[in-house]
Amino acid sequence: MKSIASTSDKILDIAQSLIVAGGYNGFSYADISAAIGIRKASIHHHFPTKAELVSVLVDRYRKQAEAGLQSLREQAASPADQLQFYVDYWQSCIENASQPFCVCAMLASEMQMLPEEVASRVRAHFQSLSGWLTSVLQAGVEQGLFRLNKLPEEQAQMLMASVHGAMLSARAFGEPGLFIAIVAPEIARLGVADR
Amino acid sequence: MKSIASTSDKILDIAQSLIVAGGYNGFSYADISAAIGIRKASIHHHFPTKAELVSVLVDRYRKQAEAGLQSLREQAASPADQLQFYVDYWQSCIENASQPFCVCAMLASEMQMLPEEVASRVRAHFQSLSGWLTSVLQAGVEQGLFRLNKLPEEQAQMLMASVHGAMLSARAFGEPGLFIAIVAPEIARLGVADR
């Protein structure tokens, strides 16, 4: 139970939800200020520049994501379950609107005009996510759970694209259920023959 | 040969490229002004408000897209070719960086903070695109070219998500070739057994 949340954590929390909603240019220090009842200048005390704030934010997000994915690989029974938990996580995020989009996917769409320090961190997240997916697929193949007709890294890229595209469609249509409707068949297809 | 381009067309052209790069909040009237050598106020003459400008822009984009997709269905030999031409179009756009992202996909990611008049138009594009894909898949099934294990509309949603996700990945990794690497196997998979 983490009852206390430091001011800088609160700043990052609200900034993250604002980025998820509207991207890098879709929020301002004034927005954060209004949301957590602190003056604009005080936010600059914690994060001198916007680029720095978002860099720290992405670092934090990456650390959380990598920890979560890592513990999934250690705890979940099989590679198939690991994938299932991964998409279930996003499904519930989207369904209850808590975090209805990946912050790095959001930022990736604005890649071309992101400060370089942010862009490189977003790229790094994409790399580590595709790496995780690749290794899960690889493990699944070795255990005879998956039968891929592509290399694991290629299949991982396809899967990742599906997940991000499904997020986008769910948002575009305003239908949260669309996410799992698109992604579920995609992962089901990896199974060998199946029951 | 359309040698002359009206001022309002030039405004829409540059606005579109700016949106593709940075989204709705990623450009300003000043940016357009600087790019085409006209004063800010003159742009307001053509498009009184930003929401109106982007609405007209999306309308124009939708008309072009629907015309293009429609003529594809009339001209391309088979449903398989139609899909191929569709992804080839985007591949070349991404490869030569002319239009390296769908303007509606870009706007869809910002859906939550778009003016309603813009949001509804973006939704409409997603609907007509998924409709086109559905009917092409349907025709392919009827001609014995495709064997789907999902309903055509479900398969169309999956395909659309793949395309948008692949655009995002290509952008995130800064590797244009990633787009076709993700999308090509996805459409190849639709074919019956194959040669």
Added chain:
DNA sequence: ATTTGCCTACCTACTAGTAGGAAGCCTAAA
């Protein structure tokens, strides 16, 4: 005694949008 966290007060640059006028063009009446 210094650091931390927040404040007031301010800055410059930029945002979308407005007011009003000048120049050119099209049409139609004189």
Added chain:
DNA sequence: TTTAGGCTTCCTACTAGTAGGTAGGCAAAT
């Protein structure tokens, strides 16, 4: 044929508000 009106397009000059960011002070904790 000329001229008058109206429309289009662009301009300069401006507004109120917001952007990210800074300077300096004050109080409490270390």
